[in-house]
Amino acid sequence: MAMIPIDSSLAPELVEFWAKKYKETKEELDRLKETLVPCKSSERDEILDAVRSIKSAVNDEANLRQKLEVAIEEKEELASRLARLEAEQSQLSRQTQLSVMQASSLAKEAAEQRRLAICQRFPSVQFVEGSEQATVMFTDYKTIIGHLSSQFSQDRLQFIVCPPASLPLFVPACGQHGFWFYAPSNGPFQLIAEMRPNEWSYLGQYVSAPLANAEMKLSEWMSLDEETKMTHCSRVAALEPHEDRLLIRRRYDTGELKITCCSLRCVGYNKVLREALRIAAQKLRSQPVLQEQQTPVPNAMPRKRARAKQSQEAADASKKRAKKKKSSSGGTLVQNKSLPKEVRLSPKVILKLEP
Numbered sequence: 001m002a003m004i005p006i007d008s009s010l011a012p013e014l015v016e017f018w019a020k021k022y023k024e025t026k027e028e029l030d031r032l033k034e035t036l037v038p039c040k041s042s043e044r045d046e047i048l049d050a051v052r053s054i055k056s057a058v059n060d061e062a063n064l065r066q067k068l069e070v071a072i073e074e075k076e077e078l079a080s081r082l083a084r085l086e087a088e089q090s091q092l093s094r095q096t097q098l099s100v101m102q103a104s105s106l107a108k109e110a111a112e113q114r115r116l117a118i119c120q121r122f123p124s125v126q127f128v129e130g131s132e133q134a135t136v137m138f139t140d141y142k143t144i145i146g147h148l149s150s151q152f153s154q155d156r157l158q159f160i161v162c163p164p165a166s167l168p169l170f171v172p173a174c175g176q177h178g179f180w181f182y183a184p185s186n187g188p189f190q191l192i193a194e195m196r197p198n199e200w201s202y203l204g205q206y207v208s209a210p211l212a213n214a215e216m217k218l219s220e221w222m223s224l225d226e227e228t229k230m231t232h233c234s235r236v237a238a239l240e241p242h243e244d245r246l247l248i249r250r251r252y253d254t255g256e257l258k259i260t261c262c263s264l265r266c267v268g269y270n271k272v273l274r275e276a277l278r279i280a281a282q283k284l285r286s287q288p289v290l291q292e293q294q295t296p297v298p299n300a301m302p303r304k305r306a307r308a309k310q311s312q313e314a315a316d317a318s319k320k321r322a323k324k325k326k327s328s329s330g331g332t333l334v335q336n337k338s339l340p341k342e343v344r345l346s347p348k349v350i351l352k353l354e355p
Contacts, residue, residue, distance in 0.1 A: 100223075102219075103219040103222045103223050104219075104223055106217065106219035106220075107217065107219045107220040107222075107223045110217045110219065110220055111170060111220070113214075114170070114179050114211065114214050114261065115170070115172075115179075117211065117214065118177050118178065118179060118211075118263055119177070121263065122177045122263070122265050124177075125175065125176070125177070125266055126175070127174075127175035127204060127266065127268065127269035128173070128174045128175035128204070128269050134201075134274075134278070135195060135199045135200060135201050136199075136200045136201070136202070136277050136278050136281045137198055137199060137200075137281055137285070138198065138200060138280075138281040138284055138285075139198050141159040141161075141192070141194075141200070143284065144277065144280050144281060144284065145157070147279075147280035147283050147284065148276055148277070148280055149276055151272075152190075152273060152276065155189075155190050155270075155273070156185075156187070156188070156189035156190060157189070157190050157192065158185075158189045158190065158191050158192070159192050159193075159194070159200075160180075160191065160192070160193045160194065161194045162193075162194040162195065162196060162197065163224070163225070163227075163228045164225060164227035164228035164231050165231060166231075167180070167181045167182070167224075167228065167232060167259070168180075168181075168224075169181075169182075169193060169264070171191075171193070171203050171264060174201060174202065174203050174204055174269070175203070175204045175266055175269045176204075176266055177263070177264060177265055177266050178263075178264040178266075179211060179214070179261055179262065179263050179264055180208070180261070180262060180264055181216055181259045181260065181261055181262075182208070182262060183208075183260070183262065184208045184209050184210055184262045185206075185207060185208040187207070188205050188206065188207050188267055188268075189205070189206060189207075189208075190202070190204075190205055190206075190270060190273060191203045191204060191205070191206050191264070192277070200277070202270075202273060202274040202277055203266075204266045204267075204268060204269040204270075205266065205267050205268035205269065205270060206264045206265060206266055206267065207264075207265050207267055208262045208263060208264055208265070209262060209263050209265070210260060210261075210262050210263075211261045211262055211263045214261040215258040215259060215260060215261055216258060216259040216261060218255045221252055221253070221259070222253075229249065229252070230245070230249065232259075233245045233246075233248045233249045233252065236248050
């Protein structure tokens with residue numbers, strides 16, 4: 001084994017050298033510690049923040065997953081309820097359709113029973129041939145009155161508008177017996193009914209009387225449309241100020257209130273009146289055409305002025321003759337002027353021409 005020679009004369013220098021190196025290394029290590037410790041602290045905080053955010057995200061995801069599961073359960077429950085409701089709705093719809101069909105069938109049966117009662121009560125009549133039945137087109141029945149001749153001033157004209165403005169009436173044909181849901185009349189009247197909007201038919205001369213045990217059935221009331229029902233309830237409420245329209249409607253729906261039915265017995269048919277209604281309606285339709293034809297033309301103005309001048313001269317001459325006649329007779333000349341006819345609308349929708 002080889003021996004390493006040691007020179008003891010170099011020991012102080014080596015000690016001093018390594019002591020210096022140790023000191024420098026320690027100082028450098030201290031400096032590194034001072035610089036590294038804050039860095040580690042900030043990194044640790046960042047790591048902790050990241051861990052916290054991850055933990056929060058995990059918790060949020062868990063909550064969302066839980067809420068999603070709850071929402072899925074609610075969705076399934078709602079889908080199940082919707083299926084049950086649709087099944088119930090389908091069943092109720094079928095029941096409603098069945099009820100409507102039953103009510104319609106009962107209403108037709110009640111109308112047929114009234115028709116048979118009318119046939120048994122009144123003998124059959126034939127005032128009108130089938131080919132003579134026709135409709136008249138006009139919009140305002142009040143205006144048509146002013147275009148009728150004075151020969152109908154003593155007739156009672158009753159106009160019945162179509163539903164929903166009024167309740168329906170049942171007359172199989174013009175000049176035939178029938179029935180309606182209105183108050184009985186005190187005497188004969190001429191009946192004009194609106195079969196469809198603005199399409200009117202003169203049905204004939206009728207007398208009306210209560211029909212025993214023939215009130216409107218609940219099935220017939222239910223077969224009417226909503227607007228017709230509310231219009232009738234409003235009319236009844238107007239006659240009864242202390243009654244509410246909805247309360248009246250409820251009483252009709254439960255069958256507590258019933259509508260009286262009256263017979264319509266045909267006692268005649270005035271063909272002259274039918275023709276007069278047709279002519280009056282034709283006049284009303286031709287009025288706009290006449291107004292267009294009477295529009296003044298610029299070239300015709302001098303001719304019209306000449307005619308107006310001649311008319312004025314003729315009027316002056318007639319005034320002079322009247323003055324001479326007054327002075328010779330010593331009296332006063334009085335001209336009788338016919339008063340305009342009044343059209344009155346009674347509460348029963350009866351229109352009467354009065355001279």
